Amino acid sequence: MTNSAAGNQKDSRISEEQIAAGRKAYELDRAHVFHSWSAQGSLDPMTVLDAEGSWIWDGDGNKLLDLTGQLVFTNAGHKHPKIVAAIKEQAEKLPTIAPQHVNEARSEAARLITGLVHEKLNHVFFTNGGADANEHAVRMARLHTGKRKVLSAYRSYHGGTQLAVNLTGDPRRIANDDDAGVTHFFPAYTYRSHFRPADAQEWTEAQEAERALAHLRDVIQLEGPAQIAALILEAIPGTAGIYVPPVDYIKGARELCDEFGLVLIMDEVMAGFGRSGKWFAHQHFGVEPDLVTFAKGVNSGYVPLGGVIISDEIYASFTDRVYPGGLTYSGHPLAAAAAVATINAMTEESMVENAARIGEEIIGPGLEKIKANHASVGDVRGVGAFWAIELVRDKATREPLAPYGQTPPIMNELVSAAKAKGVLPFMNMTRLHLCPPLNVTEDEIRFGLEVLDEVLTLADEHIGA
Structure with a gap:
């Protein structure tokens, strides 16, 4: 793990005043904001206090590597x-x-x-x-x-x-x-x-x-x-x-x-x-x-x-x-x-070329190793800075963790575990997506892959592997 990616700990960049303001924002959100694609009553949205480059800081001041691209749009990173x-x-x-x-x-x-x-x-x-x-x-x-x-x-x-x-x-x-x-x-x-x-x-x-x-x-x-x-x-x-x-x-x-x-x-x-x-x-x-x-x-x-x-x-x-x-x-x-x-x-800044190189040399090979390490990983696929990890109950039959259109609770557990280690992945149904900024560094991506490799043991345990 690189020194710049040292897990989920409160960062000195974030002040107590920012955290207090974030808590107030959360209260107002739950009181007045209607969120998309969601049942409103059960929502517990994450507060974001700051962001820069490939990183965001949550409502408690924790620094997270943003592998979501938010909704896959921060191609040049945060606050360029x-x-x-x-x-x-x-x-x-x-x-x-x-x-x-x-x-x-x-x-x-x-x-x-x-x-x-x-x-x-x-x-x-x-x-x-x-x-x-x-x-x-x-x-x-x-x-x-x-x-x-x-x-x-x-x-x-x-x-x-x-x-x-x-x-x-x-x-x-x-x-x-x-x-x-x-x-x-x-x-x-x-x-x-x-x-x-x-x-x-x-x-x-x-x-x-x-x-x-x-x-x-x-x-x-x-x-x-x-x-x-x-x-x-x-x-x-x-x-x-x-x-x-x-x-x-x-x-x-x-x-x-x-x-x-x-x-x-x-x-x-x-x-x-x-x-x-x-x-x-x-x-x-x-x-x-x-x-x-x-x-x-x-x-x-x-x-x-x-x-x-x-x-x-x-x-x-x-x-x-x-x-x-x-x-x-x-x-x-x-x-x-x-x-x-x-x-x-x-x-x-050659960001498109960097995305192609990172995908071919770092993300692709790293995900293949993750696939080999985990019984729950049925497929890894993608190109550039655009990748998916498909989770299954059985690699041979390709049976998914849940029927198409459903998201089993284990997926939220995986995201929570990754966040606890300083990484925010994108989740959809029974997949984790990796969509970092195109100018993400090798060290940042290696850290993200390391954390995903660690937390996917929870998915293996879930299927009894």
Whole structure:
């Protein structure tokens, strides 16, 4: 364990006054704040008093290595001085302006963003976050094609607004279902394949891609290509499990879109802006989407911002035709200035390259060792600074710790044990996710892996191993 990562002890950085203020904030939170995706009565949210780099300080002043990226958005880490300075400078220069007017920060942000994707994507429509980016991408695709249906994968997440949650392919959609014109299909997912025969001794990515594409072709044909506007895919599904699709699958999906006249929307809200070790995750697969949605890491979440990157072909649909959509805060100057500073800092400090190297040399090998050490770890997977540990009852059968959509109590125990040792992991269902800042250091990541290795013995004991 490195000296800088010496566990869960009150840090002298945090004063008694800060702790007292945090306790007051907690009381007010429980009295007045309604939290998302939660039953309100049983909540006991963690207070955060401070944050810097890869670290946060909780309500008791304990220092924790932040492996969550919060909701996987602090790509440049907490309190990056260049981003903070840019927000301060913009606040003094032009803190806000209506979206119909040109402002320098928005123009430069759009230039930088389009410079990171292929040459046929040249315009950006700015939103407040990822859900509304996906809503607008679907609206653009429908208006461009004159068709309504949209295909989206199970085991996906596209946001919490009404259309976006219907696009979503995890259980959070079910209570919100309506007739949104969305049809779901089974994606390529080698570890929990929907296509692998029960008697198959081995199953390759090539076989998975072939079967999954045959299924997708069937869905397109059965739903009627003349009725389908778009196919939306997370380049690398995040909340649903950080499973990297086979290259042939993503390429094949692009080919099916071309064959049947569908718009390909790549949801890069979580995987984009360096998280995967490339600026955008679809660049791992060598495909060119028609629309790319983004948010989160575009400015490390310092000010809410999302958007849609638009191909020249779809942009042309609205050259002489009014686009029927907009937002009061589209391209807000503070958010755009933060994006400019974030992209420039990530470039100057080689954060994307660092994420790729850390993933390949430190996180990947470290997680493979953890998998070998623990009977409860069925799979480890990921790329860059974007990884998942899948927990199971039985490695051979791949039986999960709980049915899909459920979170067993042992998961909360694992998170509590990790926090007690100075690490905050991201939990989802029966998985732990590792999503540190892209500029995380080797020592910090080694410390995080060491703690996870220690606490996963609790999961082994839980399954009787």
